Amino acid sequence: MRPQRSGASRVTLADVAARAEVSTALVSIVMRDAPGASPATRERVRKAASDLGYQPDRRARLLRSGRTRLLGVVFSVRHAFHGDLVTGLYEAAERAGYELTLSAITPSRSEAQAIRGLLAERCDAVIVLSLQGASAQLSELAAQVPVVVLGRPVRESAVDVVRNDDRAGLHLAVDHLVSLGHERIAHVDGGRHPGSAERRRGYREAMERNGLASQIRVVTGGVSEAEGAEAARALLDEPPTAVAMFNDRSATGLLEVARGAGLAVPEDLSVVGFDDDRLARLGYINLTTIGQDATAMTTLAIERAIDRIEGREVEQRAVVIAPHLVVRATTGERGND
Amino acid sequence: MRPQRSGASRVTLADVAARAEVSTALVSIVMRDAPGASPATRERVRKAASDLGYQPDRRARLLRSGRTRLLGVVFSVRHAFHGDLVTGLYEAAERAGYELTLSAITPSRSEAQAIRGLLAERCDAVIVLSLQGASAQLSELAAQVPVVVLGRPVRESAVDVVRNDDRAGLHLAVDHLVSLGHERIAHVDGGRHPGSAERRRGYREAMERNGLASQIRVVTGGVSEAEGAEAARALLDEPPTAVAMFNDRSATGLLEVARGAGLAVPEDLSVVGFDDDRLARLGYINLTTIGQDATAMTTLAIERAIDRIEGREVEQRAVVIAPHLVVRATTGERGND
DNA sequence: ATGAAAGCGCTAACAT
DNA sequence: ATGTTAGCGCTTTCAT
Numbered sequence: 001m002r003p004q005r006s007g008a009s010r011v012t013l014a015d016v017a018a019r020a021e022v023s024t025a026l027v028s029i030v031m032r033d034a035p036g037a038s039p040a041t042r043e044r045v046r047k048a049a050s051d052l053g054y055q056p057d058r059r060a061r062l063l064r065s066g067r068t069r070l071l072g073v074v075f076s077v078r079h080a081f082h083g084d085l086v087t088g089l090y091e092a093a094e095r096a097g098y099e100l101t102l103s104a105i106t107p108s109r110s111e112a113q114a115i116r117g118l119l120a121e122r123c124d125a126v127i128v129l130s131l132q133g134a135s136a137q138l139s140e141l142a143a144q145v146p147v148v149v150l151g152r153p154v155r156e157s158a159v160d161v162v163r164n165d166d167r168a169g170l171h172l173a174v175d176h177l178v179s180l181g182h183e184r185i186a187h188v189d190g191g192r193h194p195g196s197a198e199r200r201r202g203y204r205e206a207m208e209r210n211g212l213a214s215q216i217r218v219v220t221g222g223v224s225e226a227e228g229a230e231a232a233r234a235l236l237d238e239p240p241t242a243v244a245m246f247n248d249r250s251a252t253g254l255l256e257v258a259r260g261a262g263l264a265v266p267e268d269l270s271v272v273g274f275d276d277d278r279l280a281r282l283g284y285i286n287l288t289t290i291g292q293d294a295t296a297m298t299t300l301a302i303e304r305a306i307d308r309i310e311g312r313e314v315e316q317r318a319v320v321i322a323p324h325l326v327v328r329a330t331t332g333e334r335g336n337d
Numbered sequence: 338m339r340p341q342r343s344g345a346s347r348v349t350l351a352d353v354a355a356r357a358e359v360s361t362a363l364v365s366i367v368m369r370d371a372p373g374a375s376p377a378t379r380e381r382v383r384k385a386a387s388d389l390g391y392q393p394d395r396r397a398r399l400l401r402s403g404r405t406r407l408l409g410v411v412f413s414v415r416h417a418f419h420g421d422l423v424t425g426l427y428e429a430a431e432r433a434g435y436e437l438t439l440s441a442i443t444p445s446r447s448e449a450q451a452i453r454g455l456l457a458e459r460c461d462a463v464i465v466l467s468l469q470g471a472s473a474q475l476s477e478l479a480a481q482v483p484v485v486v487l488g489r490p491v492r493e494s495a496v497d498v499v500r501n502d503d504r505a506g507l508h509l510a511v512d513h514l515v516s517l518g519h520e521r522i523a524h525v526d527g528g529r530h531p532g533s534a535e536r537r538r539g540y541r542e543a544m545e546r547n548g549l550a551s552q553i554r555v556v557t558g559g560v561s562e563a564e565g566a567e568a569a570r571a572l573l574d575e576p577p578t579a580v581a582m583f584n585d586r587s588a589t590g591l592l593e594v595a596r597g598a599g600l601a602v603p604e605d606l607s608v609v610g611f612d613d614d615r616l617a618r619l620g621y622i623n624l625t626t627i628g629q630d631a632t633a634m635t636t637l638a639i640e641r642a643i644d645r646i647e648g649r650e651v652e653q654r655a656v657v658i659a660p661h662l663v664v665r666a667t668t669g670e671r672g673n674d
Numbered sequence: 675a676t677g678a679a680a681g682c683g684c685t686a687a688c689a690t
Numbered sequence: 691a692t693g694t695t696a697g698c699g700c701t702t703t704c705a706t
Contacts, residue, residue, distance in 0.1 A: 012683055023693045028685055038691060053481070058457040059396035060683035063698050077423050078615075083414030087443035099454070102439040106424035117436070120395040144390070225619045253619075259596070278415075284566045284593045349699055360677045365701055375675060397699035400682050678705075689694070 020048035072118035088298030125305035146308030169290040170202030173244040181334035182242040188221035190246035228253030248273035266332035286329040357385035409455035425635030462642035483645035506627040507539030510581040518671035519579040525558035527583035565590030585610035603669035623666040
């Protein structure tokens with residue numbers, strides 16, 4: 001069977017070399033901006049390449065050079081925040097001279113499948129944005145290739161982790177509410193979601209530090225709008241004056257229910273989210289929230305991956321990034337209640 | 338400079354062959370499930386491969402065989418609906434024995450850059466999910482590789498298009514509202530968004546067909562929640578009894594404003610969205626909407642791409658898929674107004 | 675059924 | 691500065 005031509009421009013280095021009347025090695029040098037070619041030749045080769053519409057074949061290039069300068073990224077199509085992270089990863093990778101190859105987790109494609117796909121591409125390292133997935137898999141993977149987990153706390157000692165400081169995030173949220181005069185501050189948590197335990201702890205610590213230990217009230221929530229809405233119903237019997245939510249999505253669900261029940265925000269109820277995702281920034285939601293520094297996280301993740309690839313020593317496996325408070329319209333001074 | 342080992346399992350075909358005591362050609366045959374090996378050998382080779390944790394190198398494989406069986410997908414990290422499409426594409430590609438490689442459009446990575454990245458991977462075809470981007474680029478691209486545009490109407494005759502029937506979608510929306518007794522039915526459009534013109538036209542046609550030409554009322558909207566909210570304010574002066582929105586996101590914005598203004602949904606106002614995206618399905622939004630058949634669209638897009646790759650004749654460049662009505666909680670019988 | 679050998683498009687030694 | 695040559699890991703004739 002003859003190889004398909006598939007209508008594509010199968011222009012090779014050799015074609016460019018022939019047209020520029022030089023050797024293929026020289027063309028390779030020019031295309032890579034490597035030293036060892038006269039300006040005149042460079043000029044001529046570049047012209048020939050663009051005349052022919054030449055595109056270097058990444059596979060051949062990388063096959064030959066042994067390393068790929070390719071970073072695999074596992075992400076989920078369901079999380080808006082992953083989109084922000086992917087954005088940052090592309091930027092950071094480009095700065096470092098690396099390429100990115102994406103592999104999605106979907107409802108019908110598991111984290112394991114996504115990772116397998118990446119391994120076949122011979123990435124130099126893998127960055128995992130997934131929120132769930134068995135940690136054991138990660139250890140196995142880490143034996144094959146350096147792994148950096150982004151945003152999720154993992155216990156595995158074989159992988160690097162870059163993540164947000166969830167405890168500090170809830171300290172910020174509670175302190176902000178306290179500074180507005182609130183005392184009856186509840187927390188709707190993330191249920192069994194990874195990270196939920198740490199945010200809960202941050203909430204408790206901050207309440208205690210502010211002398212509000214007796215006011216501690218944790219309601220089981222979750223990651224979704226619907227779970228936030230459900231938690232809201234549980235809170236409504238005896239509404240607090242403020243609530244720190246597990247994330248922005250659940251905060252949105254709570255807002256909807258609270259307003260439906262006739263509570264004005266922030267006059268009757270102040271609400272703080274977590275993530276600062278696109279949702280929170282929407283004009284009509286305009287949610288006060290805890291921002292994760294996506295740029296810092298992605299830059300560090302890429303840096304860390306490259307450190308591993310290039311065999312540099314790394315002092316600590318986990319890097320924790322400080323979050324920041326974003327004040328918008330859903331928090332205000334405690335009213336007379 | 339020695340090629341980096343990057344700590345990875347650099348297990349090759351040759352290693353497996355050595356361990357199984359056969360030739361590399363035979364290992365290749367077994368790994369590809371190609372005919373020409375005895376069951377006993379197959380068994381032995383497979384064992385050797387798994388003992389060694391062998392992973393075929395896709396680049397080398399594809400480099401040699403000339404074609405890639407690789408489909409490039411350009412998508413945007415900002416659109417939730419693209420996530421659904423990517424999900425479907427993975428499934429359809431797998432059924433067809435093709436691999437997918439993703440290239441994201443982000444706020445800092447243009448459609449052109451995303452496409453360039455794909456070309457360097459020597460995909461056999463490219464599927465573009467982008468909503469914006471210059472059509473001229475697509476023609477250029479189409480000269481290099483078969484291109485299928487998914488979901489966006491394009492005038493370019495050089496590319497294939499698979500998309501939803503937007504006009505039919507608005508027919509469904511209006512007919513549904515009419516069947517509930519509504520007459521004062523407005524439409525908030527998508528502004529300059531591609532596809533907006535066709536949905537507007539569908540709305541007008543359906544209104545006329547139902548003898549409601551005099552009730553036609555089109556308000557400029559957009560694709561986002563904020564734009565929907567703004568349109569809502571424009572409508573509130575003289576609220577209709579029902580409104581067909583450009584999409585689910587803008588419908589959400591409108592819902593928020595309408596409820597804030599004391600309008601009950603669906604008692605005072607019925608609302609129909611468009612897309613049936615995750616937003617619409619959320620319990621507390623529960624939006625009646627027009628569903629696009631993501632599965633059909635993705636299956637057809639993959640089919641079409643493969644038809645082109647394999648040089649089959651294609652009867653028509655554009656395929657239009659029928660949408661369907663999803664009735665949820667935001668539409669009801671017209672009240673006494 | 676199995677193996678030897680050529681070569682995909684490219685890069686990296688080594689020549690000149 | 692430029693050319694020659696030998697592979698990277700795999701698939702694919704073509705022998706056996």
